[in-house]
Amino acid sequence: VPDLRHLRRPPGHRGLSQIRIAVDLLGGDHAPDAVVAGAVLAAQRDPRVVPALVGPPEVIAAAFRRIGAADDAVPVVPATQVVEMDEDPARAVRAKRDATVRVAARLVRDGAADAFVSVGSTGAAMAAAVFTLGRLPGVTRPALAVAVPAPGGTTVLLDVGATTEAGPDLLVQFALAGAAYGSVLLGLSEPRVALLSNGSEPGKGDPVRQRAHALLAGLDVAVGGPLRFIGNVEGGDLTAGGTADVIVTDGFTGNVVLKAVEGAVTAVRRRLAEAGELPAAFAALTKDWGVEGQGGGVLLGVDGVVVVGHGSSSPAGVAAAIATAARAVDDGLLCRLRTALADLVSRRRVAAGLPPGVTVAP
Amino acid sequence: VPDLRHLRRPPGHRGLSQIRIAVDLLGGDHAPDAVVAGAVLAAQRDPRVVPALVGPPEVIAAAFRRIGAADDAVPVVPATQVVEMDEDPARAVRAKRDATVRVAARLVRDGAADAFVSVGSTGAAMAAAVFTLGRLPGVTRPALAVAVPAPGGTTVLLDVGATTEAGPDLLVQFALAGAAYGSVLLGLSEPRVALLSNGSEPGKGDPVRQRAHALLAGLDVAVGGPLRFIGNVEGGDLTAGGTADVIVTDGFTGNVVLKAVEGAVTAVRRRLAEAGELPAAFAALTKDWGVEGQGGGVLLGVDGVVVVGHGSSSPAGVAAAIATAARAVDDGLLCRLRTALADLVSRRRVAAGLPPGVTVAP
Numbered sequence: 001v002p003d004l005r006h007l008r009r010p011p012g013h014r015g016l017s018q019i020r021i022a023v024d025l026l027g028g029d030h031a032p033d034a035v036v037a038g039a040v041l042a043a044q045r046d047p048r049v050v051p052a053l054v055g056p057p058e059v060i061a062a063a064f065r066r067i068g069a070a071d072d073a074v075p076v077v078p079a080t081q082v083v084e085m086d087e088d089p090a091r092a093v094r095a096k097r098d099a100t101v102r103v104a105a106r107l108v109r110d111g112a113a114d115a116f117v118s119v120g121s122t123g124a125a126m127a128a129a130v131f132t133l134g135r136l137p138g139v140t141r142p143a144l145a146v147a148v149p150a151p152g153g154t155t156v157l158l159d160v161g162a163t164t165e166a167g168p169d170l171l172v173q174f175a176l177a178g179a180a181y182g183s184v185l186l187g188l189s190e191p192r193v194a195l196l197s198n199g200s201e202p203g204k205g206d207p208v209r210q211r212a213h214a215l216l217a218g219l220d221v222a223v224g225g226p227l228r229f230i231g232n233v234e235g236g237d238l239t240a241g242g243t244a245d246v247i248v249t250d251g252f253t254g255n256v257v258l259k260a261v262e263g264a265v266t267a268v269r270r271r272l273a274e275a276g277e278l279p280a281a282f283a284a285l286t287k288d289w290g291v292e293g294q295g296g297g298v299l300l301g302v303d304g305v306v307v308v309g310h311g312s313s314s315p316a317g318v319a320a321a322i323a324t325a326a327r328a329v330d331d332g333l334l335c336r337l338r339t340a341l342a343d344l345v346s347r348r349r350v351a352a353g354l355p356p357g358v359t360v361a362p
Numbered sequence: 363v364p365d366l367r368h369l370r371r372p373p374g375h376r377g378l379s380q381i382r383i384a385v386d387l388l389g390g391d392h393a394p395d396a397v398v399a400g401a402v403l404a405a406q407r408d409p410r411v412v413p414a415l416v417g418p419p420e421v422i423a424a425a426f427r428r429i430g431a432a433d434d435a436v437p438v439v440p441a442t443q444v445v446e447m448d449e450d451p452a453r454a455v456r457a458k459r460d461a462t463v464r465v466a467a468r469l470v471r472d473g474a475a476d477a478f479v480s481v482g483s484t485g486a487a488m489a490a491a492v493f494t495l496g497r498l499p500g501v502t503r504p505a506l507a508v509a510v511p512a513p514g515g516t517t518v519l520l521d522v523g524a525t526t527e528a529g530p531d532l533l534v535q536f537a538l539a540g541a542a543y544g545s546v547l548l549g550l551s552e553p554r555v556a557l558l559s560n561g562s563e564p565g566k567g568d569p570v571r572q573r574a575h576a577l578l579a580g581l582d583v584a585v586g587g588p589l590r591f592i593g594n595v596e597g598g599d600l601t602a603g604g605t606a607d608v609i610v611t612d613g614f615t616g617n618v619v620l621k622a623v624e625g626a627v628t629a630v631r632r633r634l635a636e637a638g639e640l641p642a643a644f645a646a647l648t649k650d651w652g653v654e655g656q657g658g659g660v661l662l663g664v665d666g667v668v669v670v671g672h673g674s675s676s677p678a679g680v681a682a683a684i685a686t687a688a689r690a691v692d693d694g695l696l697c698r699l700r701t702a703l704a705d706l707v708s709r710r711r712v713a714a715g716l717p718p719g720v721t722v723a724p
């Protein structure tokens with residue numbers, strides 16, 4: 001199998017004849033059947049996408065039978081161990097060489113897959129990614145990014161839960177990574193990046209936000225920086241659409257706010273349904289905002305394309321997560337991220353009085 | 363005018379013949395007309411409620427004429443200065459003795475009003491409250507609490523923006539204050555209090571959340587404490603209804619998450635309206651979730667009833683904020699808060715090896 005991972009394609013070019021996605025079988029509330037059915041669905045929807053199920057072959061064979069799929073519907077890569085939800089993810093991933101999520105990450109590292117997808121524990125997927133693939137130069141901790149669609153336009157939100165605590169420097173890394181992702185996802189040469197705060201004025205927020213605001217202002221294109229920083233935005237801007245293309249926050253706040261938005265949409269739907277007035281337009285809206293839109297978040301900052309889906313994913317949700325991973329591969333996301341973060345490394349070297357080479361390890 | 367502020371009424375007793383609310387005229391995007399019209403509306407809706415407009419008499423007289431109200435529709439208390447939105451609130455409140463918000467707070471302190479309401483800057487209202495009324499014993503920083511209605515039941519969320527940074531000890535204060543408010547607002551003897559985090563497991567969250575979780579578990583009724591602590595909840599539980607009665611977080615997260623929920627509901631409405639499918643049930647839903655439901659948040663931890671409304675409040679929003687303040691007065695909120703926080707003071711004294719008297723200043 002050719003290693004396509006390091007292939008540099010010009011931005012905007014989409015033309016891979018085959019995109020291979022390793023899929024962690026043993027993650028999520030509805031594994032293995034929802035994962036197997038989702039992989040089969042993803043392959044049917046896009047013939048270029050080749051999902052490989054990573055898990056115990058006999059479990060996969062039984063699931064194929066239950067869902068009525070052929071026993072060679074999608075390729076299978078054997079792996080026997082599982083990271084349980086109640087285990088410490090980092091420790092479990094280290095201890096279990098044959099854990100499905102770790103084997104999936106290894107396939108990416110070895111060039112046998114272009115990306116991996118898991119709907120299991122975010123912590124386990126992140127540990128497997130960092131441990132097996134490593135971080136991109138300039139990255140201290142990865143961030144999970146999701147696309148939030150709204151009437152006025154889609155917004156990328158990160159971090160939604162990979163890194164619970166983030167100081168000003170990490171928020172800057174997230175901003176650069178988010179800008180690179182926003183650029184490929186939204187097709188914008190210069191996405192508008194904003195900092196989530198409790199008010200739009202520059203002085204708003206806790207000290208972390210205030211310092212991050214100052215650092216990001218120093219990286220703005222207006223002062224020769226690599227980023228189009230538009231300042232602070234508020235919680236309502238997340239779904240307003242059109243305010244910002246990329247909204248940056250720490251993983252704690254991002255996780256809470258994303259689940260609050262999903263919960264609010266669900267609550268509205270319940271109320272309208274109870275009143276017997278659920279409009280047809282709600283279906284499309286739920287598709288965009290719910291688990292079946294993007295299917296999950298993209299883990300930015302690791303040396304590979306990794307998509308982490310909702311644990312509650314249905315087959316359609318798993319298929320959407322696979323499609324999101326395939327699109328990130330096809331769009332050359334990793335190359336863009338590398339470039340965006342290399343700029344940060346280079347600036348740090350210059351700030352430290354070193355030549356701006358980008359060949360140093362993080 | 364009799365001082366009703368320190369009147370102790372048995373919990374659940376509602377029978378004040380008159381509830382006097384000082385209303386800060388010069389706050390909010392639509393002042394003075396929306397504030398004046400809101401006060402008139404509140405008085406019309408509940409004859410026991412006597413809103414007193416605090417501001418320049420000639421401005422109020424002109425507003426009465428514009429909205430077609432009699433020139434004695436509601437009482438007027440003169441005050442001439444205003445805290446501008448771009449001023450440092452604490453400094454401006456200290457400097458301006460005759461600022462409308464400070465005069466409103468003074469009316470409460472002097473027993474001439476039972477509560478004050480402002481739809482201006484939260485910072486200015488908080489500064490005026492802390493500076494003029496002082497904090498309740500046991501309170502380091504106040505918190506702003508709002509009621510979030512959902513199909514399964516109403517949830518109290520705090521802090522939504524009074525105190526941007528909150529460590530574990532402050533979160534414990536907020537939990538006790540929130541429980542007292544939840545108790546009077548929801549009529550529950552033992553409201554279920556939860557900590558907002560990025561996962562329901564006890565180990566979830568940043569170090570502040572982890573420590574707060576441990577402290578709150580130590581105050582649980584199961585171990586003889588004053589609180590019914592049910593552990594961590596996630597962002598989606600805010601509008602799920604029925605998960606928790608009181609959800610506690612820092613003012614940064616609470617502000618972002620509340621605005622995100624309001625924004626999501628607005629975005630859903632826009633999408634359905636664009637599709638020509640806006641159901642009638644949405645009106646009631648917007649009333650509950652929007653600015654016209656509660657009208658604002660209740661500032662907990664200061665020695666007086668204070669309601670801070672949205673800056674964008676319409677007359678109906680101002681009237682709702684006045685009604686929320688009146689209800690808090692009628693429900694004996696301050697007495698409940700004092701009792702709940704005295705328990706904390708008493709516990710601290712015991713922990714410090716002192717007798718559990720509650721007469722000490724904070």
